[in-house]
Amino acid sequence: MRRALLAGAALLCGSAHAAAGPNAPDMGKLLATGGVAQLEGAGGGGLTPWALITGYGSGASWGANAHATTVRTQDYALHTYGIAVGITDRVELSFARQEFSGSLAPLDHLKIKQDIAGVKLRVLGDAVYEQDSGLPQIAVGALVKKNKGVGGLGALGVTSVTQLGARDDGGIDFYVAATKIDLAHSLLWNGTVRFTKANQMGLLGFGGDRGNRLKPQFEASLAWLINRKWVAGVEYRMKPRNLGVDNEKDAYDAFVAWFPNKNLSLTAAYAVLGDITVFNPTNQRGLYLSAQAGF
Template identity: 70%
Template sequence: MRHLHTTLPRLALLGCALFAGASASAQSKPDMGKFLATGGVSQLEGAGGGGITPWALITGYGTRDSWGANAHYTYVGTQDYTLGSYGVAVGIADRLELSLARQDFQGSLAPLDQLRIKQDIVGLKLRVAGDAVYEQDRLLPQIAIGVLYKRNKGIGGLGALGVSSVKQLGAKDDHGYDYYVAATKILFEQSLLLNATLRATRANQMGLLGFGGDQGDSQRLMPELSAAYLLDRKLVLGAEYRRKPHNLGVDHEKAYYDVFLAWFPSKNFSATVAYAELGDITVFNPKKQHGVYLSLQAGF
C-alpha cells in the first residue's frame, strides 16, 4: 500500500491542477451540447472510447463551456472466465477526462473455477490538439494523451495452491502505469470514425496478472486500432484491435480484438454488444478465449 499512498496523491494533484484550468470557463450545469455518440462508450479500463481501446474523444456530452459525467457496467464472458468492469468518468470543457474503474475477473472452469482477481484503475486524459467534430475541413485528427494507473488487489480462490499474489505467477509488480497517445478522426460525410492509439505498457492482461515478468519487464509500445461506421443516427457498427505484450511464461498473451454494435437511444444512455476474441489467458486453460461483451452506460 505504500506505493498507492504516494502515487495516488500525485495523480490527484495533477488532476486537480488540470481540473482548475479546464473548469475555469465551464458552466456549473452540463449542457449536453455535443453530438450524439461523440463521447464514445466506456472502455474496459474506464476511459472514454471503444470497448477495448481509449479514443482521443473526451467522455460525456459537455461542450468546451460545460462538462459531463457517466457511469458504466461492462460484462465479458468467455468459455473459462468472466470479467466485470464498472466505474465513473467525468469530461470537463471537452478538454480533460478523469475516470475511476474497478475490474473483477473470475474463473468459471476447473482448475481455475475459484479464481478471483480485482483491480482498481485511475485514469487521466487530456486533449492536446485538433477537434474531431468541428474541424471537418482539416486532415489533423483530434489528439489526446492519457495515463492509467492500475493497482492489482491480489489473487483470491487459490489458497489451496498457496497463490495469493500476481508476483507468485512471475509478475514483477502488482501495480503500474499505461501511457498512451490517441488520434481520432470523424468523417461525417462518410459516417465513419477512425482511431489509432499507441500505448506504452508492461501490463499483463491489462494488469490483471500484474506487470512485467520473466519474459520482459520494460515498457513496450503497443498499437491499437478502431473503426466505426454510423448505420443511422443512433446505431454504430465497428471493430477494434489491441496488441498486447508477452511478459509471463505462464501466460501466452495474445492480441485482443472485437466486433461491436453500439446503440445510442439518447444522450443519457447507451448499450454495446460485441463478439470479443481475447486469445490465451493462462497455460492452465490453454485455449483461445472468446465470447460475448455487453456494456451499459448512463450519463448526463
C-alpha cells in the first residue's frame, strides 16, 4: 500500500510539475492555508481533517511536506510520522505511520502500529479567495487504515486487535469536510462528518461487539488567526463506541500553531482523549506536539 501510494504521488506530482512549468512548486498559497498535519496524516487540524489541501502549491503547481507528531498522556504515548502531497490545490495524497505504546501495568509493554494511506479531493468552493461567498470550501476524502498487530501482550496470548474484540484489523474512514476562512474577522471554521467504524482511530481495530457498521461522527474546528504567523484554536471529535473493552469517549483539544515561514510549522496543544481500554480507566489527557516541514 505504501509503495503504491508513493508511486502514485510521484506520477501525479510529475504531471503537475510539467503543467506548471519550470518554476513549480510555486508556493503560491497564503501562509498557514495548508493547515498542519492531522494525526492520521491528512492536512487540517491535529484531530480532524479540513477541506484545505496540504502544501503551498497553487492551482497550477504542487507542494509537499513531512511531519512528526507525538502525544503523551498519563498512561500512553502516540507517535505519528508521515508525508503528504498537494497537487494543483485540488488533490491531496498522504501516508502516515502511527506507533502507540503503554506505560502503566498491565499495558506497560503494549505496542501497536498502524499504517494510514489517505486521499482528499476538493470538490467545491475556495476557502481563501471566495471571501464574498458564504459557501465554504468542500472536500471529500478517505483514509485507508491497516493495523499491524499487537505487541507486548504475548504472555496473555494477544497478538491481534481481533483478540480484543474488534471485528477486523483494517478499515476505511470516509469523510466530507467544509472549511471557511473569514479574513475580515481573522477566523477559520471547519466541520467534518466522518463515516467510520474505527476504534481509537483504528489502533484497537474496526468494529466490535457493540457495532460493526460505518457510523457518522461529527468533528469541528474553530481557529483565530492572531496574525500572519500565529494561529490558536479548539477542536472536537466524536468517536464511535464499538468495543466492550474500550469505553471510548469523544476527544477535544486547544492548540496554538506557529508558521515562521512556508517551510516550517510547529504546533502545541493540550488534548483530552478520554478513556482508552477498561484496563486503565483514566481520562487520558496530555501534551500534543507536532512539527511539519515542506513547501
